[in-house]
Structures are given as structure tokens and as C-alpha cells.
Amino acid sequence: MPINQQILLDNRPQGEAVASNFKLVSAETPALADGQVLVRHHYLSLDPYMRGRMNESKSYAASQPLGEVMIGGTVGEVVESRNAKYAVGDKVVGMGGWQEYSVVDANAPGALRKVDTTHVPLSHYLGAVGMPGVTAWYGLVKIIAPKEGDTVVVSAATGAVGSAFAALAKARGCRVVGIAGGADKCKYATEELGFDACIDYKVHGDVKAMSKALKEACPNGIDGYFENVGGWIMDAVMLRMNAFSRIALCGMIAGYDGTPLPMANPALMLINRMKVEGFIVSEHMEVWPDALKELGTLVGTGKLRPRETIAQGIAAAPEAFLGLLKGKNFGKQLVKLV
Numbered sequence: 001m002p003i004n005q006q007i008l009l010d011n012r013p014q015g016e017a018v019a020s021n022f023k024l025v026s027a028e029t030p031a032l033a034d035g036q037v038l039v040r041h042h043y044l045s046l047d048p049y050m051r052g053r054m055n056e057s058k059s060y061a062a063s064q065p066l067g068e069v070m071i072g073g074t075v076g077e078v079v080e081s082r083n084a085k086y087a088v089g090d091k092v093v094g095m096g097g098w099q100e101y102s103v104v105d106a107n108a109p110g111a112l113r114k115v116d117t118t119h120v121p122l123s124h125y126l127g128a129v130g131m132p133g134v135t136a137w138y139g140l141v142k143i144i145a146p147k148e149g150d151t152v153v154v155s156a157a158t159g160a161v162g163s164a165f166a167a168l169a170k171a172r173g174c175r176v177v178g179i180a181g182g183a184d185k186c187k188y189a190t191e192e193l194g195f196d197a198c199i200d201y202k203v204h205g206d207v208k209a210m211s212k213a214l215k216e217a218c219p220n221g222i223d224g225y226f227e228n229v230g231g232w233i234m235d236a237v238m239l240r241m242n243a244f245s246r247i248a249l250c251g252m253i254a255g256y257d258g259t260p261l262p263m264a265n266p267a268l269m270l271i272n273r274m275k276v277e278g279f280i281v282s283e284h285m286e287v288w289p290d291a292l293k294e295l296g297t298l299v300g301t302g303k304l305r306p307r308e309t310i311a312q313g314i315a316a317a318p319e320a321f322l323g324l325l326k327g328k329n330f331g332k333q334l335v336k337l338v
Contacts, residue, residue, distance in 0.1 A: 001029045006099035022318040038080040044335040045073035045126035051256040070098035093125045119300040127332035128306040132160035135281040137291035139248030144224030148173030156228035158185045160332035166193045167304035210236035230254045235264040249278035307331030
């Protein structure tokens, strides 16, 4: 059996996550039982939610156990099968974790999903046509529910979620404004992703400056906001929200190191009769088929051209993950394992 390199969570972060929270180990892959398949991972997905799982505090999902393989989405190829539904060579997406191989009970609901790479590259099933894309779809379609002509804003605009959000919102006739860090990301947002405007938070670096920039980019106010970041950026957006506007609350990266994030002016939610709804996309599996169909079509027709930042080899995963949390990635952050 092949030797499997794995990355475990060795200890919990005290404040900011560091590389020494992780540990690289090697293990033999076990022999398969009936119903199981062995998947060789081609790509590992790195996502901000993993930082919250590293904490021991109460969250929407169980903490990552110490001494076990870090949680993470993977795409790869079946290399051995004792399950009639899966053949050697099938391309699959699952939650294989930070390791080169995984043994999967392929009969367990949702454990594996076959994917077609004819028109969509395998790696995109971890981004635009995967969990991040469906996240954008759910927040836009089910919570913000825009009408044609609405103005919608998304933070972390050029990441995997933000880039899918732009394509989906433009398809619905919205004015789409992004918030991203750096001139290169903002140029990519407007020139390749179809954003009508993108605001650089590194230039507009406080609530007053960001709010002023948003007023210029959103002359008719903001009808819907997809929140990935929290903190002062959310405070600035709140100042520009219209009456009866909607906020899809997806991520709060600014608070992932464990310090609670205060909100400057929560009374705006009442004044503007806002709808603010947090969601976890894995709790809404009923929408995935429709969402994936639309996202696959957008990628296949070139209307969504997602970018990827790719680290090489499992040992590179911790540093790539820490870079992701600081916004060093451009588009979807992946680790290539083959």
C-alpha cells in the first residue's frame, strides 16, 4: 500500500495561527474493506473556515480534534475500489483532509461525488463549481434575493466566493461592487470578473474612507451585502445600506483569531429594517444541484473565469493556509498533491 503523508493539528493556536500548530507525519494506507475506495488526492482546498475549527471555543461546527488529519475538501482519482458504484479512474470530490490519500466509505451519504472534467477543470470543483461557489449562490439567491437593477456588494471580492458571487449577480442584472486588498486584485475584479467597481481597502483603510468610497461606487445605496470579513469593513458598508436591504453573513475573517468583533452601529439594522441572516452552506444540500448546474455553465461558457493560487506538495499547506488568512492568495487557494 502507498505511504500517505498527512498534516495533523498538533496544538491549538494562542491568538494568531502559526506553522508550528501543525505536524507532518507519514502513515501506511490501510487495506480496503467492502464498500470502501482509496482516493489519491490531486488538489487540497484551503478555506478560511478551517481557522475557526482550530479553536476549542463553541462554533457552528465541532472543533478539529488534536492529533488528527486537518479537515479539508479534496478532489482526486479513485485508485482502488471495493465499491460497485466507483471504478478505478473515476474523478471524485470529497472531504479527504490534509493528506495525499484517503480511504472513504463510498456508501455513506455525501461522502464522495463523481465529477465530469470534460468542460470544467478538476481543481474548479473545490472553488467556483464547489463549496465556495454554492456558498455565493445561496447567499445571493436565497438571502439577498436581488431584483434586476439592485446594487450588491461583496467583501473578499476576488476570492473563490467573491468571484462566483460577481458572475451570479451580473447574470441577474445587478450592479456589483467588490471590496479587495490591492490594486492588482481590484483590476482583476473589474477587468476579468465583471465587477462594476472594486474598492481597495488598503487605500481606503478606515470606516470613514471606505464609507466615502462606497458612496461613490454605489450612488443608489446598497441593497444587498455578502459579508466575508466583518470588523470595520462591515461597519462602513452598514452606513450605506438602503431601507429593507439584506445581508448574507457568511464569514468573519477579521475575528478568526478568537477576539470578539464589536459592531460600531447595530442600530442601523433597526433603522433600515435590514434582514441579516447567517448561513452554513452544508446545511442546505437541497440547493446544491441547481447551484452547481448554474456555476458549471458559467465556467464552461467562460462567463466565470476563476483564478487559483497553487502551493506545491502537502508540506506547503500550513504556510499557504496562513498566507490565505492574511489575503496573500489571488483567487482560490489550493495545494497540488500530484
